[in-house]
Amino acid sequence: MIEALIFDKDGTLFDFRLSWGGWTRELLAELGDGDGLLATVLGYDGLHNDFAPDSPVIAMTTPEIADILLPHLPGLSFAELLDTMNRLAGDAPMVPAVNLPAVLGALRARGLKLGLATNDTEVPARRHLDGAGVLGLFDFVAGCDSGFGGKPAPGQLLAFVRACGLTPARVAMVGDSLHDLDAGRAAGMKTVAVLTGIATRADLEARADVVLGDISELEAWIDGLVAV
Structure with missing residues (x-):
């Protein structure tokens, strides 16, 4: 799915x-x-x-x-x-929320396409991913200055869909803020909230299909969708 x-x-x-x-x-x-x-x-x-x-x-x-x-x-x-x-x-010294090479590498190994949509600008975003050793795992990276706008508008997400030949309903937007979730809904995607930002579960759950502790729980969530 x-x-x-x-x-x-x-x-x-x-x-x-x-x-x-x-x-x-x-x-x-x-x-x-x-x-x-x-x-x-x-x-x-x-x-x-x-x-x-x-x-x-x-x-x-x-x-x-x-x-x-x-x-x-x-x-x-x-x-x-x-x-x-x-x-x-x-x-800026970025502190990963999880073991990013392991978690994102496992998702790629499942055949999933990976994209990034940030309200940061693109050059620093790429530097952060590169510093964490995961830039090469991403098929698409967009910042607020990449020509697709910023969130909560869905432009970055729809550009990912076009670039990778995807179906929005089979893509999940994963984020920690209402801007992320609103962008995902506007793009016709599933929405996954994580609790590694500032917002609480109560802040996010009304606009998310699921709320996870962090992105390491994504594999189990995806497996649950397949089982259903």
Whole structure:
């Protein structure tokens, strides 16, 4: 029943707090957030390295986050801010949520096509996958700047379908946020939520076909579909 999986990146393949907390701290330091205003705008609690559930860092695209920050950064252009954000993102130490080579390798071994749809930009996303040793396992990688838009719109997901000759109903979107699930539903795909991001089971379950602890549980879920 499932012939392909398209994954969100942050909070799904990589632990959100451990990975993007570091990026946020570095960004705030570089922008000189002495009074904590920018941290508040980003919904980031530096003391506990945590994010508010509605933090723009969780689900917005990089340009959207830059738009929110820019009014508080007089003298800095949008292009300069975006360059800074992308540079720091590419260098951010990403912490895998699971053993990615083992888990994704097993899914590929089943004959599944794998895609990535992230609201991060494409170049840092590819660097993160490469750093985790899994870039070569993906048939398709799209960021918010790849020409297909960003989530919750379904453009990236539908581009994956076209690129790999897939049927949307036989593809599952796997993510940790409502943006991911809404994009999957809009694309006509099954929706799988995982709990390695900021959102809770209660936040996600109404818009997901299934809620899993992390992506290592995907094989068992797929086997259950086949058994039915």
